[in-house]
Amino acid sequence: NSKASVTVIGLGPMGQAMARAFLDAGHAVTVWNRTAARADELVARGAQLAPSAEAAVAANELVVLSLTDYDAVFAVLESVERVVAGKVIANLSSDTPERAREAARWLAERGAGHLTGGVQVPPSGIGSPESSTFYSGPVELFQRHRAALEVLTGADYRGDDPGLAQLYYQIQMDLFWTSMVGYLHATAIAEANGISAEEFLPYLSSTAASLPGFQAFYAPRIAAGNHAGDVDRLTMALAGIEHVRHTAEASGVDGALPAVLAEAFRRGVEAGNGAASLTSLVGQFRRA
Ligand code: NDP
Missing domain, CATH: 1.10.1040.10 (N-(1-d-carboxylethyl)-l-norvaline Dehydrogenase; domain 2)
Incomplete structure (x- = not known):
């Protein structure tokens, strides 16, 4: 198998879709989730379930995180501190630009790289090149792992600042939420x-x-x-x-x-x- 093996941590609907997409594309995948049972279906499809987050991070250079927010990200990172050196954490969890910068600093201090990702599609859009994710962080890390990340969605690299991917994501979400609420409000008047x-x-x-x-x-x-x-x-x-x-x-x-x-x-x-x-x-x- 010439394709790089990857780790996926966080198996909510999004992380599960990501692990599935990697498996479908022929990547060997190691997974870990706080609630282990959420890995069952992926294991049945051929994923390796690591016994701990530490073992999952140790298994591969590229580690994709898909967690609720950066509180969850830091909870996981702190538990893997001893093995993060040399790893590239592609953090596809949503939060603010400042928290992304904080995670990038924390990892840099421990000899690891951080790529911030802001995924712009629901889990059903994972695995489609027409879908798009904003990325930011060191360009050489992005280029090194671009091919693997493009298994998930198209990749829109926004620049070196680790906050940028979240910034673009949050600006888009500002438009999305206000537009959707405008739509729902107008529909309420129509239906009334x-x-x-x-x-x-x-x-x-x-x-x-x-x-x-x-x-x-x-x-x-x-x-x-x-x-x-x-x-x-x-x-x-x-x-x-x-x-x-x-x-x-x-x-x-x-x-x-x-x-x-x-x-x-x-x-x-x-x-x-x-x-x-x-x-x-x-x-x-x-x-x-
Ligand atoms: P969920 O909140 O459903 O899943 C998140 C995962 O985080 C679960 O695996 C959960 O573990 C884990 N988790 C939460 N807190 C902790 C913690 N303290 N320690 C360890 N693990 C923890 O999110 P989704 O899968 O829906 O989404 C993941 C990310 O992707 C989010 O940041 C979301 O904003 C983003 N995103 C989601 C979209 C969507 O449509 N779903 C669209 C675009 C972006 P456990 O199973 O044990 O609870």
């Missing part, structure tokens, strides 16, 4: 008025499809600090979001979400940006 989620779907889709055009128009202006109100004005946005709030409330739907937006718009107007674009909120958010 007898329009089913499915009936609403084509309208939702066409509005969602218009967003990239707006973003492509505004991005260079935001980058240039140009928030001119020649296309849209914050006063108009404030009136608009209040209409949404009133429509929600008249439908028996909680108006708290549009009220948060209205509050942000109002602060902008009060700060003198009423005649500027909605994009002036970027500066307002940064000051907050």
Whole structure:
């Protein structure tokens, strides 16, 4: 077998999908999980279950971590401290950029490498090259293990700073959560008025499809600090979001979400940006 053997620690839905993908691609895989029974199916498929986290790390140079968060990461790392020197920890657990930097420092002090990964797909997307994971950390470590990591998803290397992969991940998640909640809120108003989620779907889709055009128009202006109100004005946005709030409330739907937006718009107007674009909120958010 010419393919590098790998270790996967953390067998939640994500770690299991990762270990399966490595096995399917012909890699020898050593696994460990705090709750050993979660390895049963993988062992049946040919994975080696290590008797301890330490044994799992000792087994291979490349160690993939898929743990709930970095509290779990540090719990595992501290238990393997004696054997980490020379290892490359591809940490695909989610947390903040600062925690990723902390883990990278901790490992560097012990002679080990850290690659941060921010996985952008659910477990069902693991094993597809169209899926994408942000990576950051020392470029030579990334290049050395790129082929193995690409068994899991496509790899988007963002740079040397170990925080970058989590930063990109969290920025994307900011957009994801707020967009999904916007979708659910709009659907609640639709359903409260007898329009089913499915009936609403084509309208939702066409509005969602218009967003990239707006973003492509505004991005260079935001980058240039140009928030001119020649296309849209914050006063108009404030009136608009209040209409949404009133429509929600008249439908028996909680108006708290549009009220948060209205509050942000109002602060902008009060700060003198009423005649500027909605994009002036970027500066307002940064000051907050
Ligand atoms: P889970 O929380 O279901 O699984 C996490 C694993 O962490 C389990 O194996 C669990 O062990 C282990 N664990 C938790 N705490 C500790 C600890 N203190 N010591 C040792 N092991 C611990 O997460 P997922 O599998 O869903 O996801 C893994 C990572 O991938 C997360 O960081 C998540 O944010 C990220 N991710 C997940 C996505 C998804 O859709 N699931 C999408 C994108 C990223 P045990 O079995 O013993 O409880």
